[in-house]
Amino acid sequence: MNHRQGTALVTAASAGIGAVYADRLARRGYNLVLVARDEGKLNALAATLRERFGRKAEVLRADLTNVDDIRKVEARLQADDITMLVNNAGIAVTGPTIDMNPDCLEAMIQLNVLVATRLARAVALGMAQRRKGDIVNIASVVALRGDQPAISVGYGASKAYLLAFSEGLDSELSLCGVRVQAVLPGATHTGLWEKSGIKLSALPQSNVMQAGDIVGAALAGLDQGERVTIPALPDVADWDAFKTARAALLPNLSRRLPAKRYGRGSIAKHLAAGPSER
Ligand SMILES: NC(=O)c1ccc[n+]([C@@H]2O[C@H](COP(=O)([O-])OP(=O)(O)OC[C@H]3O[C@@H](n4cnc5c(N)ncnc54)[C@H](OP(=O)(O)O)[C@@H]3O)[C@@H](O)[C@H]2O)c1
Known part of the structure; x- marks a missing residue:
């Protein structure tokens, strides 16, 4: 265990992929700042991380669709101890665009695009000055589906933005010693599906990964210096060929x-x- 990892702030840490990140990063020696709306769940997770791994675990309750709460999280990200941001908060609104409730569509774009961008911007300056830090953006393989959208066009487009933003930001920040990684999970066993009104059991189970495997692969990819990690993709040469084209x-x-x-x-x-x- 490395005791000099600093502090990782994980958004949407109360469940799913974010909660697994918090656990894995605590195991790796990070102190944690846990962000989400459900304070009860965050407190329970923080207590577990303190007890099991002896890490500091701070709860920062925030609704990331609320601008005052976003500012609170930005302010915490500007402290010197932050060495990692896991920009994990995201929701999936399903269905054809013309049938979508415009307020739900806006909330999805707000959370998946604007919040991720604001938080990355907030943390980047300090990391660049300290010449150390990792920004991890949880996108999705739907970012690559183009004219064959899954879940919804808006969801895919929001994740395509996050992929483009990550790649661009990495090229800006890599000279300053800051790494930016985009993680592109495929279908993952979390509560997101039920909240979006899609039965996870209706998907072929051979296409669904456990959140623990997603996070394990993402951290292994970061260790290997990957800037884009697609946990399910068997041959990384396929991604390289895409980039070459x-x-x-x-x-x-x-x-x-x-x-x-x-x-x-x-x-x-x-x-x-x-x-x-x-
Ligand atoms: N599951 C998949 O198949 C899959 C595949 C590819 C990518 N992803 C991406 O992975 C990320 C995590 O998804 P997940 O599957 O782990 O989702 P999840 O299990 O549904 O968890 C969602 C998390 O988001 C938090 N959240 C939702 N709205 C929020 C808000 N307004 N402010 C703050 N936190 C909020 C929830 O916490 P509170 O309710 O406590 O606020 C919860 O912790 C998302 O960006 C998602 O797009 C998921």
Whole structure:
């Protein structure tokens, strides 16, 4: 056990993936700040972590859709002892976009996108100044589903944002000694499904992972220096091939003229055209 790990703040630590993170990080020697709305559950978890692992475990009750509560969490993240943020809070609103209650859609985007972004921003400056820290963003494999959404289009898009944000932020912060990891779980055995009105038992059980395995793989991925961890993906070469294909687009994504298939593509045609036609 390493006693110099500092303090990890875990959002949505009262259940599911967040509660497992809190347990695993305490085992690894971190003190914990546990954030969620259910203070009773957080207090029970904090007591267990103190008793089992001798760690400090602080409860910070916060509804992360409430701006005053978000500010409280941001303030705690700006303290010097914080060495890890696990941006785990997220909800899944299901169904076709046109049928969705707009307030529920907004709450999902607020929690999955805006809160994660604000908290990462809040913690990043101090970590960069201390040249030490890990920001872990719990996205989802739905980030990669594009035009084949699962759960809902808005949920997938929110997680695609989180993946893009993580990759970009990592490239900004890696020079300062701060690591940013996106974790992309597939279907995971937690209460999220029931809350979203989907029966987990209806999914093929061979596609559903236990939260303990998700977190174990995510921490192993971080130890191995991964910036994107997809716990279920058997061959990491598939992810590397995806990144290579994406990078191959880069030289051609911004040019002076539209592509030929849009009619005015050739430079010769462009130069031959009179100024008014250009
Ligand atoms: N389960 C999956 O299949 C799966 C797959 C891929 C990604 N994920 C992602 O993993 C993350 C954790 O999900 P999970 O499956 O562990 O969910 P979960 O078991 O449903 O737990 C959700 C947690 O979010 C907290 N929470 C919800 N609304 C909150 C709010 N307004 N403010 C503060 N905390 C709030 C809940 O605590 P309180 O009720 O105490 O506030 C609870 O601790 C999410 O980002 C989710 O999108 C899950």
